[in-house]
Amino acid sequence: MHSLQFTGIDRGSAVPLYYQIQQTLLGDIRTGSLKPGEPVPSEQEISARLRVSRMTARQALKSLCDMGVVFSERGKGTFVSPLKLERNLRQVISFTEEMRGRGFHPSSTFLSLESILPGREVFTALGISPKEKVFRLKRVRNADSIPMGIECSYLPAHLYPDLRAKFDPAGSLYRTLADHYGVHIHIAEEVAEASLVDARQGRLLHVKPGSPIFIFARTSYDRSGRAVEYVRSVYRGDRYKIVNRLTQHHSRHAGKGRP
Amino acid sequence: MHSLQFTGIDRGSAVPLYYQIQQTLLGDIRTGSLKPGEPVPSEQEISARLRVSRMTARQALKSLCDMGVVFSERGKGTFVSPLKLERNLRQVISFTEEMRGRGFHPSSTFLSLESILPGREVFTALGISPKEKVFRLKRVRNADSIPMGIECSYLPAHLYPDLRAKFDPAGSLYRTLADHYGVHIHIAEEVAEASLVDARQGRLLHVKPGSPIFIFARTSYDRSGRAVEYVRSVYRGDRYKIVNRLTQHHSRHAGKGRP
DNA sequence: GAGTGGTCTAGACCACTTT
DNA sequence: AAGTGGTCTAGACCACTCG
Numbered sequence: 001m002h003s004l005q006f007t008g009i010d011r012g013s014a015v016p017l018y019y020q021i022q023q024t025l026l027g028d029i030r031t032g033s034l035k036p037g038e039p040v041p042s043e044q045e046i047s048a049r050l051r052v053s054r055m056t057a058r059q060a061l062k063s064l065c066d067m068g069v070v071f072s073e074r075g076k077g078t079f080v081s082p083l084k085l086e087r088n089l090r091q092v093i094s095f096t097e098e099m100r101g102r103g104f105h106p107s108s109t110f111l112s113l114e115s116i117l118p119g120r121e122v123f124t125a126l127g128i129s130p131k132e133k134v135f136r137l138k139r140v141r142n143a144d145s146i147p148m149g150i151e152c153s154y155l156p157a158h159l160y161p162d163l164r165a166k167f168d169p170a171g172s173l174y175r176t177l178a179d180h181y182g183v184h185i186h187i188a189e190e191v192a193e194a195s196l197v198d199a200r201q202g203r204l205l206h207v208k209p210g211s212p213i214f215i216f217a218r219t220s221y222d223r224s225g226r227a228v229e230y231v232r233s234v235y236r237g238d239r240y241k242i243v244n245r246l247t248q249h250h251s252r253h254a255g256k257g258r259p
Numbered sequence: 260m261h262s263l264q265f266t267g268i269d270r271g272s273a274v275p276l277y278y279q280i281q282q283t284l285l286g287d288i289r290t291g292s293l294k295p296g297e298p299v300p301s302e303q304e305i306s307a308r309l310r311v312s313r314m315t316a317r318q319a320l321k322s323l324c325d326m327g328v329v330f331s332e333r334g335k336g337t338f339v340s341p342l343k344l345e346r347n348l349r350q351v352i353s354f355t356e357e358m359r360g361r362g363f364h365p366s367s368t369f370l371s372l373e374s375i376l377p378g379r380e381v382f383t384a385l386g387i388s389p390k391e392k393v394f395r396l397k398r399v400r401n402a403d404s405i406p407m408g409i410e411c412s413y414l415p416a417h418l419y420p421d422l423r424a425k426f427d428p429a430g431s432l433y434r435t436l437a438d439h440y441g442v443h444i445h446i447a448e449e450v451a452e453a454s455l456v457d458a459r460q461g462r463l464l465h466v467k468p469g470s471p472i473f474i475f476a477r478t479s480y481d482r483s484g485r486a487v488e489y490v491r492s493v494y495r496g497d498r499y500k501i502v503n504r505l506t507q508h509h510s511r512h513a514g515k516g517r518p
Numbered sequence: 519g520a521g522t523g524g525t526c527t528a529g530a531c532c533a534c535t536t537t
Numbered sequence: 538a539a540g541t542g543g544t545c546t547a548g549a550c551c552a553c554t555c556g
Contacts (some may be wrong), residue, residue, distance in 0.1 A: 016525060036484070042541060053527045066325060071482060074542050075534035082484030188505040194453040194471040194496030212453040212471055223330060225295070225341030237453030244503065246447040275544060301522060312546045333523050334553035
């Protein structure tokens, strides 16, 4: 029933078959060839038309399901998810990417980069010794040249030798960490509070003391769970919103095909 | 190398094998038999010891991986994730559950339940006609009898016939929706703002006007993407924090086992 | 070289939904 | 009855990591 481009499957490629199928379907969904609520090709149809095993077809659909792009209903089929969970309100990690995704031009005002001994809050968050030095990077974050927030990043010094020479004050910190140190942030835990701006923060953010602000405390980890960054930041309440997707614990199973 | 309780596998049960294995390992991790950073049994070991196919063992490990409880490294093994991403800072949907998870005793002060015509904000969020009636439920939410926030829920009337008779003002709204109407919230989108409390809100929340607050706007959807609830709420900034886990887009694949 | 996870196959039985 | 997704099997080859 589907006449989609299933011609792009290259069995000689190093790209896994299920991933090629996933990308093909993702393309059809993004371009609108497959519309929200419509069924995507069934596991068996993919299997037959592309001459792949049903498990491979299933893996492709499962990955789209995990991404929230489609959802499956037993006995009925698999359908394009009506929610535009595309990008932008996806949990993001880089201020730069986040602002670009929202259509703003991001920039930073560099304040300072120092090597210091961490306070209690910092060394406990990073899980390091109080005697271990950290870099403290302070920046004001702007969107379209309007100050949005103040960020103070703490980075364990032993992870980033010679950071002062390698960090470009105008560039992305995360790009520096990835390119020069092979450090990739995999997951972060963030606590947000609502508070009021004080005099010093007000001057940097161009708002009156007593205005509403978000206060964030974020710890970032790499794949193996090592803390690679701790960030304290303050964002203007009048210009910044937090967008979240809340999901039900998706740990349940469905039923059984066997007595 | 592992001497864990792998005896609980019941092939006659209606519970899928992979799910039994997942739960067994989850138990070992929760009790501390498997500690953060330690390897969990390999796919082949599970396969051999439990006499299941490797794909089934793999499915169990994959599900734990998706939950963030373990992580896999190619050629090395699968290890318990060092982060205690257990519960509580998991994205939650029910105030009742959330507070219980944080160790508080939740309660509600019922304010009103009315059937009204929705305003623009409400009918656009719910994706319904302006002429379609909605229930408006107002409650003050307490933790250990201290007011934490004010919630105003809007519910499409046609989804919940006879809600007034079926809703217990002291009970959980989500339980009512699930038990009486078979409505299960699958996903929600929430926007949080930082603001200042006004006089009316201050009286209900027992704080001075001008104190910091969170303002939430949340739309909840069921599995098929139908909006089943819109909630406007206000929470005290001095007593409430938002805890989030941010993840990198996990849509990449790993490599290939074939040229 | 032995062990690991990543991918893939070609079947199978089941429960569920729709026709 | 036919089609769907959910589960499961018993194999296979590969790339990667480590000793």
